[in-house]
Amino acid sequence: MCQNCQLVLVSLLLQTMIASLGHADQLSNHTYSGFKTPSSPRVHFVAFVAYYGPFVIPAIHVAIKGASRGNANVTFTYSTLSNPGDPSCDQFNGLVTNYLANYYYKLQEQPDVYLIVLATGCSTATAGIADLAREWDIPIVVSAGTGNELRDKRRYPSLVGFMPADYGAYSHVFRHLMDWYKWRTVSIICDPMASEMAGSYYANEYRGMCDSWARILSPKYTVFALTANLTSSASRKNALIQARAQCRVIVIITHMDRLRQTMVEAYRRNMTSPDFVYMSFCTYNVPDSFQGTPHWKRNDILDTEAGLAFESLLIITLAHPPVSVGLQSYYEAVLNASRELFNKSQPITDNGKIFGISAHTAVHVTAQVLAEKQEVDILRDGSSFAKSTRNRAFPSVDGQCKLNAKGDRDSLYAVIGITHETGQIEVADCFVNFIGKMPRSSRSYPAFQTNYHNTVS
Structure with missing residues (x-):
């Protein structure tokens, strides 16, 4: 033919x-x-x-x-x-x-x-x-x-x-940081209502993320998980107070816009000193991610406080290809x-x-x-x-x-944070298959300079 x-x-x-x-x-x-x-x-x-x-x-x-x-x-x-x-x-x-x-x-x-x-x-x-x-x-x-x-x-x-x-992979990277600093206790603030900002298709996405993190971390660490609707200043304040009562390592799982507002609330309550560590994650490090932009800057009146608050925050995300x-x-x-x-x-x-x-x-x-x-x-x-x-x-x-052995790709994940030198969010470390080393330039990242090295309840 x-x-x-x-x-x-x-x-x-x-x-x-x-x-x-x-x-x-x-x-x-x-x-x-x-x-x-x-x-x-x-x-x-x-x-x-x-x-x-x-x-x-x-x-x-x-x-x-x-x-x-x-x-x-x-x-x-x-x-x-x-x-x-x-x-x-x-x-x-x-x-x-x-x-x-x-x-x-x-x-x-x-x-x-x-x-x-x-x-x-x-x-x-x-x-x-x-x-x-x-x-x-x-x-x-x-x-x-x-x-x-x-x-x-x-x-x-x-x-x-x-x-x-996949959602579980990000918590494996965080687990590596837990081991590095010998942290044994973590508070997870979960905001399942953040799905409203991501769209109807993601109705159960944030709850699934929260469940995945708690399940992967709980066998080895003490995990205090709390659910909060981070839409108002009062709810953000109450969530931070509850998390602080348990420990000073705090994971916040929510849309990036709400994360920014919550970090500003933490800054105003003097909860972004080196005695606190904040972690979050965003699937993709891109401006138009369905989870929001993983950055402090929005060109609004909160930018100054948000920039200072983000000095205490590290975000786990997918790394860009070299x-x-x-x-x-x-x-x-x-x-x-x-x-x-x-x-x-x-x-x-x-x-x-x-x-x-x-x-x-x-x-x-x-x-x-x-x-x-x-x-x-x-x-x-x-x-x-x-x-x-x-x-x-x-x-x-x-x-x-x-x-890998199951026929799934082992991706490259990045930990991003603000640097002293530029004040911008940059890649601090990369992990392949959840195995990485702490960055040689970690002194440049305020969030890595934590005073919190043990379990405090």
């Missing part, structure tokens, strides 16, 4: 499946095919693009082209289903499973096509997709999604996780792909970089595994494919992708 005919068939198949869903007007869809010979087996990625489509889709496009160059006897193609309500996942959750089911059963009629699912966000939607992938035993590679349930490989044996962060020539070349390729696909390009946002790199890595690692195996039949056994990625390190555009 001619190459153009094959492309037409792929396009018609996709249009038929979209129409069958009854949502054709809501879906942003893109299909790419790089057929070399009519007889070559085809590996097709069905990509569910939850967030930042203008950056993630070009990243997938670049990765597919690279996969085709590295596997001479295999054709790589992809199609995308974009989230019509980005960044809300409400509509997306109802679309993805029907879309995948239609795709799967259509492709069963084409024995030379091997299906891989690529999920790029929305944990609830991804969980539904992963349930189908388990039943069909097809590989699913997940590049974003902070839901801890996606790490359950008994439930999802064919899933490989390239997600850059700058390199290879990474810069990747960004240029993504911009070129954006022009090719959408006839326009725009500067890649910080969030676009995070989600795009992760999606690219998921495709890139899959292609590397297939190149090693020199055969594609392993994709008929999703569980075996997933096992073949475990305890491995693969080159990636941001340096190296390490997958």
Whole structure:
């Protein structure tokens, strides 16, 4: 069959499946095919693009082209289903499973096509997709999604996780700091109502974060957990008084805007001296994170007090990838792909970089595994494919992708805080797989200069 005919068939198949869903007007869809010979087996990625489509889709496009160059006897193609309500996942959750089911059963009629699912966000939607992938035993590679349930490989044996962060990981970094300073007691102020600021999709996110931190820390340390709605000055004051009555190491889990207000309250109550230590976390260190900007400055009347208060605060977050020539070349390729696909390009946002790199890595690692195996039949056994990625390190555009014994990526986490020299928030230390060293320049970070080295109740 001619190459153009094959492309037409792929396009018609996709249009038929979209129409069958009854949502054709809501879906942003893109299909790419790089057929070399009519007889070559085809590996097709069905990509569910939850967030930042203008950056993630070009990243997938670049990765597919690279996969085709590295596997001479295999054709790589992809199609995308974009989230019509980005960044809300409400509509997306109802679309993805029907879309995948239609795709799967259509492709069963084409024995030379091997299906891989690529999920790029929305944990609830991804969980539904992963349930189908388990039943069909097809590989699913997940590049974003902070839901801890996606790490359950008994439930999802064919899933490989390239997600850059999960909530439990941040508490492991904090545990390392606890051990370093020999702290044994911690107060956790949990604000589950902060979900109101993050959006309806995150209704249970903050409660899940609080539960995760308390569960991971409690076996080894004494944990005093209290729930507070940090919307008013009075509630913030009461929460701080209760936390101080237990110990001087205080973790505050809330939206970054409320964290800033609570730290100002602590400063006004003389609770930001070196006798106190404050910790928090923000999933992504970017200005437009759903959890707010992890910084004291808002250009308002609280800036001066907030800047002083933040000297007692350290924030655990996902580290940015190190700058390199290879990474810069990747960004240029993504911009070129954006022009090719959408006839326009725009500067890649910080969030676009995070989600795009992760999606690219998921495709890139899959292609590397297939190149090693020199055969594609392993994709008929999703569980075996997933096992073949475990305890491995693969080159990636941001340096190296390490997958642990469960087939989840070990990410790079950063501890950020204000420095004496600049008064700005900078990276104080980085942790890979929760193992790190205290920064040599820790004297530059006021929050590290704590007088609190033991348990005080």
